[in-house]
Amino acid sequence: MSIPVLMPALSPTMTEGKLAKWHVKVGDAVKSGQVICEIETDKATMEVEAVDEGVVAQILIEEGAEGVAVNTPICVLAAEGESVADAAKAAPAVATRSEQAPAQATPAPMPAAAVSAPPATAPASEPEWTGKTAHITVREALRDAMAEEMRNDGNIFLMGEEVAQYHGAYKVSQGLLEEFGDKRVIDTPITEHGFAGLGVGAAFGGLKPIVEFMTFNFSMQAMDQIINSAAKTHYMSGGQMTCPIVFRGPNGAASRVGAQHSQCYASWYAHVPGLRVLAPWSAADAKGLLKAAIRDPNPVIFLENEMLYGQSFDVPEDPDFVLPIGKAKIERVGKDVTIVAFSIMVGKALQAAEELAKQGIDAEVINLRSLRPFDTETIVTSIKKTNRLVSVEEGWPFAGIGSELAAQMMEHAFDWLDAPVKRVTGLDVPLPYAANLERMALPQADNIIEAARAVCNR
Amino acid sequence: MAKPAVKPKVESLAAKSKSSPKSSGPGDNSISAEELKSFYRSMLLIRRFEERAGQLYGMGLIGGFCHLYIGQEAVVVGMQSTINDKDAIITSYRDHGHMLACGMDPKGVMAELTGRSGGYSRGKGGSMHMFSRDKNFYGGHGIVGAQVPIGTGLAFAHKYNGSRNVSLTYFGDGSANQGQVYEAMNMAALWKLPVVYVIENNRYGMGTSVERASATTELFRHGEAFGIPGVRVDGMDVLAVRAAGEKAVEHARSGAGPYILEMQTYRYRGHSMSDPAKYRTKEEVDKYRTERDPIDHLRKRLLDAGLVDEAALKAVDAELRKIVGDAAEFAQHSPEPDPSELWTDILVGA
Numbered sequence A: 001m002s003i004p005v006l007m008p009a010l011s012p013t014m015t016e017g018k019l020a021k022w023h024v025k026v027g028d029a030v031k032s033g034q035v036i037c038e039i040e041t042d043k044a045t046m047e048v049e050a051v052d053e054g055v056v057a058q059i060l061i062e063e064g065a066e067g068v069a070v071n072t073p074i075c076v077l078a079a080e081g082e083s084v085a086d087a088a089k090a091a092p093a094v095a096t097r098s099e100q101a102p103a104q105a106t107p108a109p110m111p112a113a114a115v116s117a118p119p120a121t122a123p124a125s126e127p128e129w130t131g132k133t134a135h136i137t138v139r140e141a142l143r144d145a146m147a148e149e150m151r152n153d154g155n156i157f158l159m160g161e162e163v164a165q166y167h168g169a170y171k172v173s174q175g176l177l178e179e180f181g182d183k184r185v186i187d188t189p190i191t192e193h194g195f196a197g198l199g200v201g202a203a204f205g206g207l208k209p210i211v212e213f214m215t216f217n218f219s220m221q222a223m224d225q226i227i228n229s230a231a232k233t234h235y236m237s238g239g240q241m242t243c244p245i246v247f248r249g250p251n252g253a254a255s256r257v258g259a260q261h262s263q264c265y266a267s268w269y270a271h272v273p274g275l276r277v278l279a280p281w282s283a284a285d286a287k288g289l290l291k292a293a294i295r296d297p298n299p300v301i302f303l304e305n306e307m308l309y310g311q312s313f314d315v316p317e318d319p320d321f322v323l324p325i326g327k328a329k330i331e332r333v334g335k336d337v338t339i340v341a342f343s344i345m346v347g348k349a350l351q352a353a354e355e356l357a358k359q360g361i362d363a364e365v366i367n368l369r370s371l372r373p374f375d376t377e378t379i380v381t382s383i384k385k386t387n388r389l390v391s392v393e394e395g396w397p398f399a400g401i402g403s404e405l406a407a408q409m410m411e412h413a414f415d416w417l418d419a420p421v422k423r424v425t426g427l428d429v430p431l432p433y434a435a436n437l438e439r440m441a442l443p444q445a446d447n448i449i450e451a452a453r454a455v456c457n458r
Numbered sequence B: 001m002a003k004p005a006v007k008p009k010v011e012s013l014a015a016k017s018k019s020s021p022k023s024s025g026p027g028d029n030s031i032s033a034e035e036l037k038s039f040y041r042s043m044l045l046i047r048r049f050e051e052r053a054g055q056l057y058g059m060g061l062i063g064g065f066c067h068l069y070i071g072q073e074a075v076v077v078g079m080q081s082t083i084n085d086k087d088a089i090i091t092s093y094r095d096h097g098h099m100l101a102c103g104m105d106p107k108g109v110m111a112e113l114t115g116r117s118g119g120y121s122r123g124k125g126g127s128m129h130m131f132s133r134d135k136n137f138y139g140g141h142g143i144v145g146a147q148v149p150i151g152t153g154l155a156f157a158h159k160y161n162g163s164r165n166v167s168l169t170y171f172g173d174g175s176a177n178q179g180q181v182y183e184a185m186n187m188a189a190l191w192k193l194p195v196v197y198v199i200e201n202n203r204y205g206m207g208t209s210v211e212r213a214s215a216t217t218e219l220f221r222h223g224e225a226f227g228i229p230g231v232r233v234d235g236m237d238v239l240a241v242r243a244a245g246e247k248a249v250e251h252a253r254s255g256a257g258p259y260i261l262e263m264q265t266y267r268y269r270g271h272s273m274s275d276p277a278k279y280r281t282k283e284e285v286d287k288y289r290t291e292r293d294p295i296d297h298l299r300k301r302l303l304d305a306g307l308v309d310e311a312a313l314k315a316v317d318a319e320l321r322k323i324v325g326d327a328a329e330f331a332q333h334s335p336e337p338d339p340s341e342l343w344t345d346i347l348v349g350a
Ligand SMILES: Cc1ncc(C[n+]2csc(CCOP(=O)(O)OP(=O)(O)O)c2C)c(N)n1
Pocket: B092, B094, B142, B143, B144, B171, B172, B173, B174, B175, B176, B200, B202, B204, B205, B206, B271
């Protein structure tokens, strides 16, 4: 059987090249790995190595030939036991066959449905809680969520800087070391990229890590592992690999800690397919969503807020109280304008709504809770009633959650809107340290009131 | 002279060598003839596979980046012979050899290279991103150095589960300059994690030589700050690799913590397919190929010891060519993934 040697492509973009030099002639025996010729493009010169073994039966492209198309047969080898003359005779037929071989598999036509994701249905709202509740802080709710889940599943462990002996830089993990021991509550070195990656590996290996970032500002050190390793591997492995991991910690501005320690990562992480991104406001959110995050088989970004840690709320006492991921919550029912917020801004939005009520504007306040998946349905339903929308977030305006919200409403609620969507965001500046400037840079209830009045033409 | 018992299935090779009896070093007579032959066969399978992958790339059937392992075969084949099938393996984008050495099916690997539904990631990963839960092969990672903390995390999981399994975490000389590598080493030493760091020092990270990239070029000593023992190994000699690997794996398995092996090796081909390799001389490459080739080296050893004859070696080559040829056929005829695959495997259960 004669073996054609084809003009190779050196890169995916190369279509033709020059056959610069032959290193073999008719009659030479060729071993695999042997350099048989050199080819040149405008970018590079490369040696072509034989893959198959045999004797050179025919040279089809002369030395010095330019513009030789990729996949053109350039010579023919006679396989062992075949005469060179026979191989050369067989060559033309072989050549045409190879020429027909498509260089690139032709891409299948893009189905229309491929442009946007198949519609996701939001989970049903949780039923109104009528059982017993306890009035606890967000901090306690987070701790209780971890402790309850850890009691149920030995594969869950918590690691991060100061989480064990110090009980967390913000005292979220109080009592966990004492209850679960240092095998499961682990103080790490200050090594975010390293321990995020280690957590991903542990999750690949079947464990369920909870990785605490002292604050999410430091998760920037670890972002590559979060996005490239945790979020994408399930997809890139064709579904074989899973990464059940929770990255949690305080996000956003605290108070007077300056630009590097005051940043909202909501839109950064919500941008990434393969992640779930949650941002609780109340203690019930914190508990119910953290439990859901730990139980979820996917990587979850859990954005807490330092300013909320000490706030108390009623939380269902049932240890099986878990909130659905992907479901927003209507915190205040109203009919004139919809205010959508998440995390600490929910409190500000409720404050604004109280003030607006005094001014005769009845605002509906939606607590997003989940940023990815995003509960478009609940917001659209609300807009059908109020016809007006204000979005509130602490992060920067450009490409923020509010931008996404505005785009989604263009797509899903355009006909129901009586005014353009208005965004209330942090100002487009690094967060300043000075008390007055910091206050000006972050959204306040007044800004929300103003925006709500504007969309209501008041 | 005995004809080598040519095994019908490639997959059986790695498995066979894994469960082989312990031995202590190169020239050690306790390495059985069967095992030596299986090393030869595993290395040659990788070589033939990679040659064929290069050819398919040249034909436009493989896209993007494609990093061949030709020249480095002894490293993974020697190391693989020191572990059992519950141990974890993880490496970089230069991963084809590791997958074959783990016993993954050449067809599935090649079909992933061509981006077809028959590939290990159903065409969604490509050359750099392939995995096998079944074989405990955890990828295939495209970000230089990222596999090092992940491999350390696999070791963490082994220790957490009390399993006495180890993680072989491979990375390159270039990767050895990444910060996260040292973050991981520190934790591995601190927590005595069962991980063997195998640095495949092929002397270049793309076009930059080790001398131009690392302030200290004795990479096996890069764990000294954390008290991690390390040795330099002739990575062109599969028996030297095997001997050093056994020691390192034993160390990690015993609970003594991490270990570093610096494998001195060489890649014959460019960094990826489109590398004109202007940063090194042709003489340098030729010298390695003609004087240091790991496959030639073992071949000579087998012949000199009278363990095989030329005809037997030829038969092995023919058989491997057939396996690789079948893989290439499969990889060209396996259909592209169905468009619906675009939306699968983004999240579990969603
Ligand atoms: C974080 C990161 N930076 C840069 C690259 C581009 N890159 C890919 S391979 C490579 C060289 C790595 O060399 P080495 O670790 O020695 O491995 P080898 O390719 O020699 O096997 C570079 C710079 C990358 N993939 N990831």
